[in-house]
Amino acid sequence: QSLKIGLIPADGIGREVIPAARDAILALGSSIPKPEFIELLAGYEYFTRYRTALPDETVETLQNECDCALFGSVSSPSRKVTGYSSPIVALRKKLDLYANIRPVVSVAAEKGQKPTVDLVVVRENTECLYVKQETLTNTENGKEARATRLITERASRRIGQMAFEAALARQRKHLTVIHKSNVLSITDGLFRETVRSVPRLPESSGRFDGVEIAEQLVDSAVYRLFREPEIFDVMVAPNLYGDIISDAAAALVGSLGLVPSINAGDNFVMGEPVHGSAPDIAGKSIANPLASIRSAALMLRHLGYSDGADRIDNAVDEVIRRGDVLTPDLGGKSRTEDVTAEVLKRI
Amino acid sequence: QSLKIGLIPADGIGREVIPAARDAILALGSSIPKPEFIELLAGYEYFTRYRTALPDETVETLQNECDCALFGSVSSPSRKVTGYSSPIVALRKKLDLYANIRPVVSVAAEKGQKPTVDLVVVRENTECLYVKQETLTNTENGKEARATRLITERASRRIGQMAFEAALARQRKHLTVIHKSNVLSITDGLFRETVRSVPRLPESSGRFDGVEIAEQLVDSAVYRLFREPEIFDVMVAPNLYGDIISDAAAALVGSLGLVPSINAGDNFVMGEPVHGSAPDIAGKSIANPLASIRSAALMLRHLGYSDGADRIDNAVDEVIRRGDVLTPDLGGKSRTEDVTAEVLKRI
Ligand SMILES: CC(C)[C@H](C(=O)O)[C@@H](O)C(=O)O
Ligand SMILES: CC(C)[C@H](C(=O)O)[C@@H](O)C(=O)O
Numbered sequence: 061q062s063l064k065i066g067l068i069p070a071d072g073i074g075r076e077v078i079p080a081a082r083d084a085i086l087a088l089g090s091s092i093p094k095p096e097f098i099e100l101l102a103g104y105e106y107f108t109r110y111r112t113a114l115p116d117e118t119v120e121t122l123q124n125e126c127d128c129a130l131f132g133s134v135s136s137p138s139r140k141v142t143g144y145s146s147p148i149v150a151l152r153k154k155l156d157l158y159a160n161i162r163p164v165v166s167v168a169a170e171k172g173q174k175p176t177v178d179l180v181v182v183r184e185n186t187e188c189l190y191v192k193q194e195t196l197t198n199t200e201n202g203k204e205a206r207a208t209r210l211i212t213e214r215a216s217r218r219i220g221q222m223a224f225e226a227a228l229a230r231q232r233k234h235l236t237v238i239h240k241s242n243v244l245s246i247t248d249g250l251f252r253e254t255v256r257s258v259p260r261l262p263e264s265s266g267r268f269d270g271v272e273i274a275e276q277l278v279d280s281a282v283y284r285l286f287r288e289p290e291i292f293d294v295m296v297a298p299n300l301y302g303d304i305i306s307d308a309a310a311a312l313v314g315s316l317g318l319v320p321s322i323n324a325g326d327n328f329v330m331g332e333p334v335h336g337s338a339p340d341i342a343g344k345s346i347a348n349p350l351a352s353i354r355s356a357a358l359m360l361r362h363l364g365y366s367d368g369a370d371r372i373d374n375a376v377d378e379v380i381r382r383g384d385v386l387t388p389d390l391g392g393k394s395r396t397e398d399v400t401a402e403v404l405k406r407i
Numbered sequence: 408q409s410l411k412i413g414l415i416p417a418d419g420i421g422r423e424v425i426p427a428a429r430d431a432i433l434a435l436g437s438s439i440p441k442p443e444f445i446e447l448l449a450g451y452e453y454f455t456r457y458r459t460a461l462p463d464e465t466v467e468t469l470q471n472e473c474d475c476a477l478f479g480s481v482s483s484p485s486r487k488v489t490g491y492s493s494p495i496v497a498l499r500k501k502l503d504l505y506a507n508i509r510p511v512v513s514v515a516a517e518k519g520q521k522p523t524v525d526l527v528v529v530r531e532n533t534e535c536l537y538v539k540q541e542t543l544t545n546t547e548n549g550k551e552a553r554a555t556r557l558i559t560e561r562a563s564r565r566i567g568q569m570a571f572e573a574a575l576a577r578q579r580k581h582l583t584v585i586h587k588s589n590v591l592s593i594t595d596g597l598f599r600e601t602v603r604s605v606p607r608l609p610e611s612s613g614r615f616d617g618v619e620i621a622e623q624l625v626d627s628a629v630y631r632l633f634r635e636p637e638i639f640d641v642m643v644a645p646n647l648y649g650d651i652i653s654d655a656a657a658a659l660v661g662s663l664g665l666v667p668s669i670n671a672g673d674n675f676v677m678g679e680p681v682h683g684s685a686p687d688i689a690g691k692s693i694a695n696p697l698a699s700i701r702s703a704a705l706m707l708r709h710l711g712y713s714d715g716a717d718r719i720d721n722a723v724d725e726v727i728r729r730g731d732v733l734t735p736d737l738g739g740k741s742r743t744e745d746v747t748a749e750v751l752k753r754i
Contacts, residue, residue, distance in 0.1 A: 136588075136589035136624070137589075140588070140592060140596045140600070144592075145592075146589055146590060149590060189556065189587075189590065190590060192590070192591075194591065194592070194593035194594055195593070196593050196597070201559070201560075201561050202559065202560035202561050202564075203559065203560040203597055204558075204559045204560070205557070205558045205559070205593045205594040205596075205597040206555050206556065206557055206558075206594065207555075207556040207558075207591055207593065207594045208553050208554070208555065208556075209536065209553065209554040209555075209556055210551065210552070210553055211551075211552045211553075211554075212548070212549065212550065213549035213550040213551070214548050214549050217549075240536075240647070241483075241487070242483035242484075242493055243496060243536065243537060243539070244539075244541065244554055245487060245491075245492075245541070246541035246542070246543050246552045246554065247541055247552040247553065247554045249487045250550055250552040253487070254550075277483070278651060279650045279651050279653075279654040280654060280683070282629060282651055282654050282655045282658070283654040283655065283657060283658045283663060284658075285658075286633060286655065286658035286659070287658050300587070303626045304625060304626050304629055307626040307627060307629050307630040308629045308630065308633065308655065310630060311629070311630045311631075311632075311633035311634050312633070316630060336627070
């Protein structure tokens with residue numbers, strides 16, 4: 061039996077950090093099923109050559125041959141480019157990876173100490189403004205553009221369930237619903253009410269009784285993230301707010317280069333570092349591989365291989381704690397491959 | 408000749424801080440036209456009694472009798488309440504106060520020193536998801552809610568002009584356009600292109616040549632605000648992003664209780680502290696009056712009374728710098744009225 065893992069480095073530093081994640085998985089040896097890697101294409105650079113950012117073959121291979129995948133990062137065109145559409149947004153939808161789970165944890169200065177930031181963003185991954193239903197009309201007063209923001213009961217319920225599960229699995233068992241229902245009373249009202257009703261669903265039957273639920277308006281959530289991050293445990297949010305608050309949370313732990321994520325559905329999981337393609341540093345071998353390596357661990361954990369995941373995470377924590385081999389985003393002077401090597405020898 | 412100022416304390420701590428702003432204006436004496444204050448009603452509490460959060464009389468008095476106004480803060484219902492709609496969102500639209508200008512400045516430890524955070528958020532104030540066009544439908548898969556996000560060329564151009572003016576008036580003359588056009592290519596694409604085209608409009612005719620323009624995706628803008636706030640000077644954003652980034656910026660300067668704003672249109676200006684109604688501390692006389700007092704200064708500056716505005720701002724800066732009479736949000740032990748008194752005696 062083997063574990064088939066699609067690798068989609070895509071653009072920029074994605075190509076430098078995905079190999080690091082692959083090597084970390086390989087380093088686990090026989091503690092997981094033998095990994096088999098399948099390299100797949102996607103991205104903005106691919107688009108500039110072939111007029112599509114996500115070839116059908118990539119999607120089909122993921123659907124038919126892979127058990128899971130690792131995605132790097134995509135570049136955004138700096139001007140409007142006709143026909144281009146973000147491949148990561150499309151992949152999340154096509155594979156119905158409805159939850160984007162982003163744990164943001166600061167590493168304790170000493171082993172065994174409590175981290176000061178320790179939260180998980182559970183971001184809805186298929187709707188909100190990401191449905192990309194936009195129109196442009198010409199009027200006598202100039203152009204008018206409209207986008208639809210879709211919030212459904214179905215998607216809010218399943219992300220709510222995922223979030224309650226995540227909260228239940230943690231020590232604090234605390235869940236904060238992020239919304240802006242003081243302005244968007246219908247869409248965010250539906251999100252809020254649906255998430256809140258999860259514990260009362262027949263299939264929940266008392267399961268979530270121990271989970272405490274709170275809420276925050278998105279603007280004030282960002283404010284409080286910076287002022288008192290310790291109030292948050294699990295945060296659940298519609299797609300766009302989740303995008304923003306996970307970057308806000310990442311700023312608290314020193315670097316986006318540390319924050320992993322998985323895109324999870326009922327039948328597939330794809331690891332993805334939260335950082336972007338970072339064109340300014342791409343090709344210089346100074347990209348931080350840790351977010352990508354941690355994404356591999358998160359993916360393995362989601363698949364049930366928690367021993368392997370622990371081994372990777374512990375190795376990463378130790379490298380950060382030692383602090384002598386780090387990339388420039390963390391104040392270090394080391395190169396991507398040196399940091400990766402430090403992790404590998406501790407796995 | 409007099410200056411007619413509408414006062415709309417609305418809910419919660421709005422009622423405690425608006426009187427402080429009024430007293431600061433009164434303390435200016437004859438350096439501005441004699442102020443006349445007109446108390447006006449609005450808010451969620453008003454709604455609970457009269458089923459409207461914004462009586463027509465308030466809007467009409469502002470339109471027909473006032474030169475400007477000061478708004479406090481509104482509470483949000485904690486559950487969906489039929490018929491309730493935010494009075495501040497409605498006021499911004501009814502008075503066509505299309506720009507929400509929010510300077511976020513840290514006070515230098517020493518007089519004359521450079522503040523570490525010194526930026527202005529210029530937020531579009533009339534459209535985006537705030538048009539409140541929402542629908543709810545029942546389908547066989549459950550409820551589906553949709554909201555329209557409207558971005559027009561007209562509104563993007565006038566907010567762009569306001570932002571370029573703001574940048575031009577500052578030392579660095581740097582403007583960052585905030586958007587998410589990697590996902591919302593049509594709506595945010597229109598916002599971005601329209602703002603960028605402002606310097607090329609016939610009526611600009613070289614006026615903005617000295618302004619440098621940059622851009623940031625909203626998620627990464629929030630991240631960078633926390634990591635390197637010094638890269639920002641003026642930030643211009645569609646309504647919702649502006650709401651979020653101004654709270655993020657406020658977190659950097661110690662307290663939302665310090666951040667003022669004005670809602671400005673071509674014919675009217677309304678000062679408003681960025682903080683909310685803070686139900687948890689309302690009625691305790693510990694609300695920070697400084698955001699409200701600074702909003703009065705900002706309003707006066709917008710009306711051309713910069714000497715008066717300077718006197719208020721300098722008094723506030725000195726009170727913060729001294730640090731012995733501050734409210735609890737800034738680590739102090741003083742009450743609202745004591746802080747106000749400290750400011751008044753320095754005006
Ligand atoms: C690249 C972009 C489309 C994406 C998003 O907005 O989801 C990114 O910011 C992320 O957080 O994964
Ligand atoms: C109270 C609310 C409607 C308002 C907004 O979202 O604009 C507030 O957050 C603000 O920033 O002024």
